[in-house]
Amino acid sequence: MSLVALLAACGSTNPFMEIPEIDEEVVDTTDPETSNSLFNFDASSGLVMNDVEYDSINNKLVIYNIPFDGPDGIYDQERTQNGVPVYGSRQTGTTGQVKHYAVYISTDDLEGTAVGDAQWNPDGYGNAGANIRRTTYNLPGGVGEYVYLGTYAGVRQKDELGGLHTVTGDARLVLDVLDPEGDGTVIGAIAGVVTNRQRTTGDGTSRHPLPALYLHEVAFDVDTGAFTEGGASTRDPEGEVRDTGTYEGIIAGAEGEGMGSHVLIDGPSEVQLVTYEVLNWTADVDVPVIDPATGVQAVDPVSGDPVFETVTQTGTSSGLNEDNREAVENTVTVGETVGYLAADRFGIPANATITSEDQEEIFTADGNAREIGVIVTEREPDS
Numbered sequence: 001m002s003l004v005a006l007l008a009a010c011g012s013t014n015p016f017m018e019i020p021e022i023d024e025e026v027v028d029t030t031d032p033e034t035s036n037s038l039f040n041f042d043a044s045s046g047l048v049m050n051d052v053e054y055d056s057i058n059n060k061l062v063i064y065n066i067p068f069d070g071p072d073g074i075y076d077q078e079r080t081q082n083g084v085p086v087y088g089s090r091q092t093g094t095t096g097q098v099k100h101y102a103v104y105i106s107t108d109d110l111e112g113t114a115v116g117d118a119q120w121n122p123d124g125y126g127n128a129g130a131n132i133r134r135t136t137y138n139l140p141g142g143v144g145e146y147v148y149l150g151t152y153a154g155v156r157q158k159d160e161l162g163g164l165h166t167v168t169g170d171a172r173l174v175l176d177v178l179d180p181e182g183d184g185t186v187i188g189a190i191a192g193v194v195t196n197r198q199r200t201t202g203d204g205t206s207r208h209p210l211p212a213l214y215l216h217e218v219a220f221d222v223d224t225g226a227f228t229e230g231g232a233s234t235r236d237p238e239g240e241v242r243d244t245g246t247y248e249g250i251i252a253g254a255e256g257e258g259m260g261s262h263v264l265i266d267g268p269s270e271v272q273l274v275t276y277e278v279l280n281w282t283a284d285v286d287v288p289v290i291d292p293a294t295g296v297q298a299v300d301p302v303s304g305d306p307v308f309e310t311v312t313q314t315g316t317s318s319g320l321n322e323d324n325r326e327a328v329e330n331t332v333t334v335g336e337t338v339g340y341l342a343a344d345r346f347g348i349p350a351n352a353t354i355t356s357e358d359q360e361e362i363f364t365a366d367g368n369a370r371e372i373g374v375i376v377t378e379r380e381p382d383s
Contacts, residue, residue, distance in 0.1 A: 035224045037133035038248060040262045040372060047264075047372070049129025052113045054104060061087050061102055063115055066127055070096035075115075079204050082168040084153045088202070098126075101164055101202055103153035105376045109258035110134050112374030116155035118202050119162035125370045126157055130262040132374050134252035137225045139177060140379065141255055147380045148173040148259045152194040152213070154373020158269045160366060165207055165335065169197040171375045173215070173259050175251070190227050190249075190259070191217040194375065199335075207335035208272055211235055213263065215247050225251035232263050236271050237362055243267030249375070261375040270365035272332045276319035276341035278359050283352035285313050317343040320361065333365040 032039045032050040040047050051064040061075040069075075075087035081103075089100040102115035116128035140146055152169035173192035197210035211234045218230030228248040236242040249261025286308040291298040298307040319341030320328065331338050348354065 035226060036137070036250070037131060038226070038250060038262060040130040040248075040264055046125055046127045047129050048127055049113075049115055049131065052115075052131050054106070054111065054113075059085075061104055061113065063100075063102060063113070063129075066100060066115060066117075066129065068096065068098040068117070068127075069100040075100070075102050081153075081166055081200055081204070082198055084151060084166075084168045086166050086204075099202065100127075101155055101166055103155065103166055103168075103374070105151050105153050105374065107150075107258055107376055107378055109136065109253040109378075110260040110376045112153070112260055112262065112376045114154045114262070114373050116157050116164050116372065118164040125159050126162075128155060128157065128370070128372050130154075130264070130372045130374050132249055132260040132262050132376070134250055134258070134260065136254050137250065137252055137256075138254055139222065139225065139251065139256045140175075143177055146175040146177075146256070148175065148192075148377035149380060150375060150377030152197070152263075152373055152375050154263070154371050156199060156210075156369055156371040158367055158369045160269070160368075161333070164202060165199040166202070167197055167199040167210065167371060167373060169194040169213065171377055173261070173375070173377050175256075175259065188220065188222075189217050190220055190230070191215055192261075192375070194263075208270070208332075208337045211237075211242065213243075213265070215261070215263070218247075220251065225256075227261075230261075232265050234265065234267065237273035237360075242271055243369075243371070245371075247375075253379075257379050259375075259377050259379070262373070263375065264370070264372050266368060266370045268364050269367040269369040270332050270335055270363075272338060272363050273360055274320065274328060274332075274338045274341065274363055275358055275360050277343040278319070278357050279317040279343045279345070279348070279354055280314070280357075281317070281348050281352040281354045282312060282314050283349035284310050285349055286310055313349070315348065317345065317348065318359075319343045320359075329363060329365075332363040338363075 053062040063073045069089040077085045078088040087102045099118040112132045114130040117126040150171045152171045154167045156165040177188040192215040194213040199207050216231035218227045220227035230247045232245045232247045234243040243265040245265030247261050247263040252258040288297040289307040
């Protein structure tokens with residue numbers, strides 16, 4: 001079925017589908033990207049979404065070209081995560097064989113959608129996609145630096161365990177148009193960061209937070225307001241690179257009031273810094289004196305009382321040990337927060353002198369995770 005027929009069958013209530021200010025190119029189902037609608041499309045990697053509509057009257061998404069999400073590609077809102085609506089694909093006894101989740105964010109000038117399946121092939125990530133689109137475009141009226149604040153939303157898939165997490169965060173993008181290039185084709189630069197990256201399972205159960213996502217500096221095209229092939233990365237608790245990927249996006253609005261992007265990163269499925277308590281103790285303890293001749297406790301020849309001697313004992317108790325290490329590893333693997341591991345005080349003499357210290361260990365689970373998301377921001381009025 002052609003894309004035109006699909007659109008006609010489902011109808012469109014999406015104001016972003018009509019852009020009178022800009023001559024929009026015809027969408028090719030094998031290469032859906034246009035200057036005003038950017039897709040993260042790579043069929044060889046399962047990034048196959050090639051169109052999306054938002055029905056504001058019924059508050060549903062219609063997503064195209066995703067296998068096994070139901071014959072009509074309809075996604076209904078199931079919950080909200082940190083202000084971001086989360087949509088789920090419809091399932092019946094015979095349709096929608098694989099559960100999919102999508103996130104959607106929008107402003108007057110931009111809308112962004114990311115989608116992924118919750119479980120498919122244990123040897124791969126499954127199907128997914130992302131789109132960022134705009135209504136109009138122009139650069140901000142002046143020259144200088146501009147700050148854009150907004151929202152990040154995405155879906156995170158694991159390649160070995162399956163399942164899907166929805167991720168949200170706070171986005172801050174910066175735009176510099178102060179220094180144009182001599183030929184006038186490329187002007188200024190863009191960079192950004194996504195903080196407060198919280199995630200949940202499909203049913204809304206919280207999982208361990210994710211590190212900040214850094215969007216490295218990239219140039220943009222003054223004619224189209226587009227930027228491509230920007231680098232993206234996160235860091236682990238020791239400051240080493242954890243996830244890597246790319247981002248691309250567009251400036252939007254009649255006066256550059258908005259900026260949006262889609263992001264794709266890949267890295268270890270789970271990394272968590274576990275903090276645990278270590279107790280070192282010292283105690284003077286009375287222990288029986290053993291008679292070497294009899295092998296039993298010696299007694300005082302005068303009083304007949306058992307004989308003891310005072311010795312100094314030392315010991316260590318750790319909150320992370322061989323008894324619980326496997327349980328900790330399993331908790332990290334499923335993305336749950338381990339929490340602080342207190343040391344066991346059982347068996348430490350009551351009169352012991354105890355010194356306590358916290359130690360840390362990084363746990364990295366097997367397998368990798370792919371996260372695809374979108375950023376939608378608005379320019380700060382005073383920037």
